[in-house]
Amino acid sequence: MLRPWKTIFNVSFNAQQTLVEQISGVIRNEIIKGRLERGAALPGSRLLAADIGVNRKTVVFAYEVLVAEGWLESKHKSGTFVSANLPLMKDRSGQSSKYPLSNFEYIQYASFTVTDRPLAENLIVFNEGAPDTRLAPLKELSAGYKRVFQRQGKWRLLGYGSEKGAIKLREMLSIMLSRDRGLHVDADNICVTRGSQMAIYLAARVLVRPGDVIAIENPGYYAVRKLFHEAGAILKAVEVDKDGIDVDALERLCITTKIKAVYVTPHHQFPTTVTMQAGRRMRLLELSLKYSFAVIEDDYDHEYHFGTGNNLALASHEMAANVIYISSLSKLIAPAIRVGYITGPASFIQSLVNLRVQIDRQGDAILENAIAELMEDGTIARHARKAVGVYKERRDLMLACLQENFGHHITYHKPEGGLACWLQFKNDLNMDQYITGLRQKGVQIVPPASFYLNNQSTNFIRLGYGSLNAEELITGLKIMGDTYYQALL
Structure with a gap:
């Protein structure tokens, strides 16, 4: 168990108590306060003696x-x-104290719903x-890191580099x-960020002044709604149909x-x-120019397209x-590889970089250069081709x-691409009860109301299949089907 480098013990060296009594009393009080928990390692007697300026034998006693x-x-x-046999000390943080409580004002940000990892074990x-993440090219990424560190002048990467990225x-x-x-x-007109979420956040902060109106897809990405709302924007929903956002409604x-x-x-x-x-x-695009x-x-998820041809970016x-x-x-590559990027009009990008x-x-910088190595030698392209084949098989299985x-x-x-499927139940379904029933049987889905601006009840759900292998897909969808039929009874 790790021991502290420096102690927090404060010995006053008063004349009413011996040094042994003072040191033992301070440690005893720290245990009672709960700052030293059961099983906590104390500093060695030599270290503690040197830290508080007493003879080592005094600490030993x-x-x-x-x-x-x-x-x-x-x-x-x-x-x-600290003895493991001691009872748990009560948390005294809520009790009255001679010290005042904080009383300054601040913005309280609401918690963010996590839907991309299990909310409990074995789900x-x-x-x-x-x-x-089991498909990530870890061996190649590790080799990329190694090549970066073997490069001449590698020490330069440990200093400050371009704020736009490597x-x-x-x-x-x-x-x-x-x-x-x-x-x-x-x-020079690309800014590398720590994931696309950071890029969206920066764009929102550069674009939005309080009261500005932002149009968003409905249903759409709930995290974007939160970002723009907290930047002071007024959100207007534009419906989506089988061909994408309704541009007539937008006009x-x-x-x-x-x-x-x-x-x-x-x-x-x-x-x-x-x-x-x-x-x-x-x-x-015509509307964007007409109405500025x-x-x-x-x-x-541009890489994951299973159909013929390639839809170029807007x-x-x-x-x-x-x-x-x-x-x-x-x-x-993998969610933990936090590398996103943003580009646009040069003056806008410069403001965003600032x-x-x-x-x-x-x-x-190390990660960015390692990924650049893998892009240059073709590793990323090969991984993309392999991953597309795997995900297409999983889509078909789903x-x-x-x-x-x-x-x-x-x-x-x-x-025709991506890593998820959007489906609708034909029968009315109490979605909250359905989600609870699935959780009890070991399956977790994303609450569908979160995709809509008004959190409306809906019979649509989005099921991501990319992170699940064949056995997990078969088992999970069997449980979903059984739970659905039970809910109809």
Whole structure:
């Protein structure tokens, strides 16, 4: 057990008590207060003696007194510890104190609902569409780190670098965006962030003044609603159908209301998974120029497309002057690899970079250079091809299991990409009770009301299949089917 480097014991050296009494009394009080817990290791007698400025034998005698009283216990060749046989000391933090309580005002941020990891042990989690970390190229990433540290001049990476991110990674991203997504963007106009969530946060803070109107997809990404709301924006919902966001409804909103920006997920709409059709993409860009609003394109899972052809990014179009493009490598590699990026009009990106410096001087230069190595040698591209094949098989298995376990009781849109499926129950269902019943049987799903601006009750659910293997999918969907039929009785 680790011992403290420095003690917190305060000995006053008063004349009314011996040093042994004072030291033993201080330790005894720390145990009673709960600051020294059962089993806690005390400093060695030599260290404590040097720290408080007494003879070592004085500390040894004080320890012996406390051992004799049962407060401490001595373990041969291990040291001195608070006795494990003591009762748990009561938490006195809520009791009155001679010290005043804090009384300054501050903003209270609401807790954020976690849906991408188990809320309890041994749950099969149908999350919102996370990748399977078991597929991550860990060996190659480790080798990339090693090459970075073997490079001549590696010590420079330990100092401050560009607030926009490692130049090597930005150059690789520039090449990838041009080759795979049709964007022609200079590396100097890319800002690397700690995941796409950070990029969205920065964009919101640069764009929004209190009272500005932001249009969002409905249903849509609840985290974005929270970010824009806390930045002071007024949110206006625009419905989504089988072709993506309703641009006619968006124009009607623009006629009556000045909007600052619209947030869209055109490649695979979140949560419905539909792809925005070409005509709507053109119309959206035309509206952005006509009514002078920004388009925030969140391309969160571009690599995972199973159909023929490649839908280029909205930002690749010649009319995309007002598009702010955000994407990430986290879903491609692993969620723990916090690497996102953002590009857009040069002056906007520079303002965003200036803000980023205030809250996060720079990203992880070692990680960014290691990933750049893997992009340059083709590892990332090979991993993407392999992952797409695995996820396509899982999608097909999921659709087969849905058909087997629910039959005509559901309808769904077959996703042409992404890592999740959007389905609707035909019968009315008490979703809260259904979710509770699933949890009791070891299955967790995302509460569907969170996708809607007004948290409305809905019979739609989004089931992420990417992070589950075949056995988990089969078992989880069987439980979901059985629980559904029981709920109908």
